Amino acid sequence: NISNLHLYPKIPGPLRKHSMKDILHEMNYYFVKGKEHIFIEKYAKDYANHYGDCLSNIMIPFIDEDKHIHNLIVVLHPGDAIRLARKHLKKMPKYTPIVMDSLLSTTDTDHWRCQREHLIETFLPKPTLENIMPITEARCKLLSYELLRRQSNNKNIDMSDFFLQEAQAQLQLSLFGCNSMFEVQTNKTLRNCFTGYEKPGTTRNICVQLKDKILQGKFTGPLSKSLLSSPQQTETELYANVMLFLFAGHDT
Numbered sequence: 001n002i003s004n005l006h007l008y009p010k011i012p013g014p015l016r017k018h019s020m021k022d023i024l025h026e027m028n029y030y031f032v033k034g035k036e037h038i039f040i041e042k043y044a045k046d047y048a049n050h051y052g053d054c055l056s057n058i059m060i061p062f063i064d065e066d067k068h069i070h071n072l073i074v075v076l077h078p079g080d081a082i083r084l085a086r087k088h089l090k091k092m093p094k095y096t097p098i099v100m101d102s103l104l105s106t107t108d109t110d111h112w113r114c115q116r117e118h119l120i121e122t123f124l125p126k127p128t129l130e131n132i133m134p135i136t137e138a139r140c141k142l143l144s145y146e147l148l149r150r151q152s153n154n155k156n157i158d159m160s161d162f163f164l165q166e167a168q169a170q171l172q173l174s175l176f177g178c179n180s181m182f183e184v185q186t187n188k189t190l191r192n193c194f195t196g197y198e199k200p201g202t203t204r205n206i207c208v209q210l211k212d213k214i215l216q217g218k219f220t221g222p223l224s225k226s227l228l229s230s231p232q233q234t235e236t237e238l239y240a241n242v243m244l245f246l247f248a249g250h251d252t
Contacts, residue, residue, distance in 0.1 A: 103119060
């Protein structure tokens with residue numbers, strides 16, 4: 001189903017020269033590799049008609065959760081970005097099917113503002129992060145020796161995997177306040193889930209476990225406390241934010 005594509009003759013973009021099928025196929029290729037920014041830059045260079053420096057807004061197709069195809073304006077011009085960001089706070093529904101009405105994905109502006117105002121203190125350096133730095137410092141010292149040990153044994157080290165594992169560990173142990181057993185049991189499995197290597201439902205099971213332990217007061221890190229005390233305007237908000245932070249939080 002295709003709707004709202006009447007703008008494509010007026011705004012630069014690949015629809016002027018290529019078929020919808022070819023464009024969606026190429027976009028999906030970059031999406032599964034986590035390189036959406038590359039095809040956006042590529043399209044901007046190829047189809048911008050006013051500027052030669054990737055600052056022209058472009059239009060690409062977007063498929064929603066109901067398989068409807070819409071136009072999606074990618075705002076690249078800084079002046080337009082500033083003007084629009086001041087007036088339009090509503091989230092694009094791109095991530096709603098995955099993380100529902102979390103802080104990142106809720107399309108209700110009032111709900112987003114309420115979550116943001118409540119959670120923001122959790123990530124301030126002085127009131128919160130300063131208190132959990134000892135956990136980070138201790139793990140960093142330990143892992144520096146671990147890297148030296150692997151190197152001395154002439155073992156190949158996948159640094160990307162190493163850093164992602166440690167980022168997930170730091171998130172769970174410091175911000176969520178999980179115990180070491182839970183972190184060890186879920187770290188690798190979670191990262192496999194994010195790349196599609198685990199059975200369907202595995203991510204949900206881990207998120208439910210973490211949510212329940214937060215509700216039971218067993219994990220009491222600053223993020224867990226903040227999530228527990230949040231207004232929780234919907235039944236899915238807590239679960240959605242647990243999933244959001246486990247994924248986007250550790251990646252960031």
